[in-house]
Each structure stands twice: as C-alpha cells, then as structure tokens.
Amino acid sequence: MLPDFPKLKSKLRAILNQRMKQTAYGGGIVSRVRRFSVHEGQGFIMQRADRSVGKTEFRERSVEQRLTKDELISLSPKDLIEKVDKMAAEMARQTTKDLFEEMHKVTSETGNVVDGKSRPFSFNLFLEGLRKVDVDFDNLGNLSGMTIVVPPEIGKRIPELLEHWKSDEEYKRRFDEVMAIKREEWRVREGRRKLVN
C-alpha cells in the first residue's frame, strides 16, 4: 500500500461527523424535540394515557453525496465543510418533514387539526389552534413548555402581529379567556394524576 495516515484521518472524520450531527440536530425544531435512543427492534408501540395505542416502524433516512475522484483530490477544507453542511441540511430537512408528517397523521386521527384553508394567518386562526392543544403551566400558573412553529414568511410578520394583538383590548380579553380555560383544563389534568378507587 501507499503511505497513509489513518490516525490523523480518523480525527478529521470525527470532526466532520460532529459537524454533521451539529448541523442536522443542533438547531431548528428538531433540536427542541425530546429524543432518546432506541437500541434494538424495528419500531415502537405507544400506549397513551387514554389507553389508545399507536404503532410506529422505524424509517431509515439517508443522504447521498457523490464525488468523483477528481473532486476528491481537489477538495479544500472549506469545500469539504460545505459538502458536509449540505448533507446535514438535507438530513435535517428530511427529519423535520418526518416530524411534521407524523404530527399531522396523529392530529388528523384525533381531530386536532385546524385547517386555515388559505386564509391568511390571523388572531382568530391562532386562537382556534390554541383551543385545540393542551397547554401546560408551572406551579406559579405561568405558561410552560409551549412552542409554536410557523412558516418562515409568517415568522417574519410575528413580531409586528404580536404588537398589534397586545395593543388590542378585545384581542387581549379573548386571549385571556382562552388561557383561563386552558389553565382550568390543566388543573383538571393535574388533578387526574392520581390513584383512585
């Protein structure tokens, strides 16, 4: 064989792998979702608190990147990182797509979908969505652990919309009403966390 430097290359490969994982899972919505490793088997069965059961098979996700020998020879560190970032971004895109597809499937089954039907994002639509979800509060009654995901174009408008909604007394009153209901629902849910009979 020709002279080679496997120890050094192994270090370089580890750096690339780490960057790949960081880019794919270190940011975006995926990074905020709780995850854990499943070490064996082909999927999982979820028995929910209401005793309904859902079965999920594992799906393999992969990204392919083809490089010619000429490209491999001339890859600069910057090029290499760009390639890795591109693959990681694609991985993140696939994983995020899976996440939303799975959420859509589950929420459709349980009737928890609010379809905007091409209506522009509005306070009414926001409130309609809020009514559909369980909202948690901390021991002091403050809103806890809630994340709202919106498309990028709506995201840009959110600060402006929030300003507007906050300044409108009617909107504020309706929001407080929904939150009061949510707080009560949460109290009831918390009250159910007990052994009975």
Add this chain to the structure above:
Amino acid sequence: MFERVVENWLTKVNERQYQFAFGQVLLSKGYRILHMSSHGPQEQGKDIISIDPTGRPIGFQLKTGNLDLGAFRKIRDEIVELVELPIEFPGVPKNPHHRAVLVTNGRLADTVRSAISGHNQKWLARGFVELELVLFDDLLKDLIELHGRFLPTQLHDVEEFLRLYTFNGRSPLPRKQFSEFIVNNLPLKDSLKSRKGSSRHRKEAVVPSAKELGRNISSTAVLVSYALNAFTSSNNQWALFEGWIMFCAHLLAVAEKFDLPDVCWKETFDIAFLAAKSALKALTHEAVTHEHLIEGDALVDSQVRKARITILVGLMAVHQFISRITGESNELTPHIHRFLKEHRADLWFWGETAVPYLVLLGLYIERMEGSVQAESLWGSLLRAICLRNRYKKESEKSEGLSDPYLEVEDSIAHFHGLDEKPEWERPEYDGHSYCLRALVLMLARRLRRQFLSSSWHEITGVDCSEMFPAPAWTMLLWRSKSGYLKITVPQRPQSWAALLAESQTDDSSQIPARLVSRPEFMAAWITVYAHRLRGDVIQVMEKGLC
C-alpha cells in the same frame, strides 16, 4: 494458529479452569456427566463423576501441571480414594467397579510413571481397576478434535477472538463484544440465509441437524473458556460469571430457536451454568473475606466503591437463591448475612443498570427479614427514578439516570458527568424509564396502595419503556433486530383495582419457556441483561424464586 492458542491456554489454566472444557470433551465423546466438583471437601477423590459410553461409571481426578514424585506423593491419598472408594452417587451401581482416571494439563516424570505402574499391579491384585491417565498431549488432541470444523477460520472471527483473549482482564466483561463473539460461533444469525465468504457457516444455508448443533455447541463452550482467558488470569470472577451466563443465555436461545431436544444442549448448559456458579461462589467468598473492598487504583476508588458493593450484594442474593433452589450446601450464608448487614447503608443507585441488583437484594431481604425493608428499598428506587427521570422543561438541566443499555462502567461515568458530549450528541434519559413499570407492579402486588397513591403524581411524569424482542427467544440475545419497544404512558387517573389486577396477571407468553423453567438461572441472567428487566420478567422470576 488456533492450535497454538489452545496450547497456550492449556498451559496457563489450573484444574478448576480447564474442568469445564474437559467436561465438554467428555460430552462430545458420548459420556454422561453426573457430577462436577465445586472443589470443596467430600469429593472422595473424584472431581467428575460420569458414565462412559459403554455404561460403566468412571471417576476423574483433575490436577494442574507436571507431576514429579514429590507432587505425586502429595496427592497419593486422593488417588487411592479415586481408585478404591466406590462412587457414592444416586443411580450409580457399585458393580462393575468404576474406572478411575487421573487428568493433568502437564506431563508425568518417569519416576511417577513407575510409581503408578507399581500401584496398578497392587490394585489389580486386590480386585480394583488400573489408574488411567489423561495428560497434556491427550487433552490438547481431544480439544482440537472437539472443535473439528467449528474453529474460527475467518480472519474477522480470529481477530475478534484474539481481542478477547488479550483483553485487559481487570476490566468488566465487554458484554456487547462477547455476545457478538458467541453469536458468530453459534447458529444464531439468520440460519436460512447463506453468507458470502464464510466457509464456517456455509452449511447454515439449511437448518443444521441436531447432532451438528450439539457439536457446534460443545465447540463454542470450549471457545468461551479460551475467550475468558484474560479474566481467568486476573481472577476477575465477576467477568467470568457474566461470561458464562451470557453463553448459557445464547445456548438457551439456540435451543429455543431450533426447539432442540434436551440431549443436544442441556448437559453443556448445566456445565456452563456450573462454571458461572463457581465464579459467583469464588467472588462471594472473596468479598466476604475482603478487608476494605477497595480494588485497583485506591486513590479514586471511592467514586466506584459503592457501585462495587451494590453489585456484590445483588450477586450475593443471586448466590443465595441458587443455593436454595438447587439444594446445594452453602457454608457462606452467615458471612453473607453479616456482609449485607454491614453494607446496607453503602448501596448506590447510579443508573438503571443497578436496578436488577437492588431488586434481587430486595427479594432476598423480603424472604429473610420480611417485606417492610424490601418494599422500602424498592420504593426509594421508584422515587429516585420519578425525581431524576421526570420530563424536564427546556430550561431545566437534564439529570436522568442512564438507561440499562449502557455498560455498567459507562453508566457510572454518566452519573459522575464524565461522558459530557455536545448537546446534539447527548443521550436523553429524561421522561422515560425501562424499569419503572416493573417496580410499580412489584409494589402493587404487595398491596402498597398508600405508597403508590402518594407517588402517582410523580409516576405520571415518566413514561414506562419495555422492550419486547420478537420472536421471544431473541430476548436471550444481547440485541434483537426485530420486536418493538413498548412505551406505556401511566394512566391519569389510574384505578387501583385495575393496577392490582394488572400486577397479578400471570402472563409469561413473551418469555422463552426454557428461561421460565429456570428461575435460578433467570436471577443470574437478569443481572447481566439489565435491559430485559420488565414487569412480566420480574413476576415470573419472583414466582420461581420465592
């Protein structure tokens, strides 16, 4: 090359250590083994009592190394007992007189040969049999022949074997690696698919015959003896115990997979389990006679000493259950009781790999002292899991106890925060637990309603995960590619009556029958396979042990 490894191994082991491999040689030659010594008193000069292929009883005395006249004189009384004292074993006839064999993994000095020849003439004159000899060269030849075509020949397999053979014997057993080694030597991969380039396994394109499987099993049992060499040399009895238990588990998997008749596998299983029990006994003896329970680098030992003690007390409980079920004499009992009493305050729950030890200790305490102490121990485990593994908010620091899939050493490192990885690579243990459901059901069975009632709010903060490999026999493997992880979200509210009924439901359908019928093995197995600790497994084990 492999012959050299066998030769090297045979020169390094003592009679206790080659006894199990020699037992496999006997089985492969058609002998039936009735008894194998634990090297205590009352052996009547016979380490192995067997019936030869012609149906005649035969006693073996095993020795280590070369025998010169001085060494022979020291063992002469035992040899006389071996030849002259009849075999006292149920079902063994006194007539014809048994054959007597002296075995050593060394050679004989000429003077010893002359002495034995002289003794033989006298024994024949008095109506006894001649003393037969099995020496180093015979043993080596027998071992090589036993392997036949089942020796590792592929480079990958040989490399894997050598890695284990030269492993740091003071470390815990690398269980994943060890399981892979066993799986590669037994027909446990998909036996209906041929594998490219693997001449050893070419015959696995068809389901192997029972006879072929029997030979394969015997050969692998002896390979396991060699593979554990590093731990044997370091007197690492914990690793030896785990190694033999893992082999036994894989052997049960083969028996289940092919639904083998007992004659193909059971005697090998019994010998391997005896090897595990011997290691367990030696470990227990070492622990109860150890002055300070410090091992290795003493400067940093305080960070792992409590884990060591927790493992030891759990294994002592296993030792006691095995002795009770098998009816074997157990001179260590008073020492074990003293040890358990002295170290009750030294228990440590570092992660879910600790749970089997603490569950088994609780079962033993329950039997010896009553239920209050045991339930208190399990209750504190349950509380700790609920506190540490509850769902955390994004702003809260993760402090979940690691899952039972980690090696014990990695699990302890995680507890100490020594495995800090970047956030995106860090495993998350918050929000679920693999052993919570088993603990809840154990306490429900014991009618601890009040405790569960006061804890239910916290219990609902953790999902219960349990792995159900499919088919069921694959739970005897280290990992199973098929099957489902069942995640159960605790009910809100939970009916006590329903919980009680669930805890008392007798369902062993997801556990291999050959495991269910061996509760004493199950207790040992669950300490190694902590990831198989499920509600149904614990219930079946409890029922068998208590």
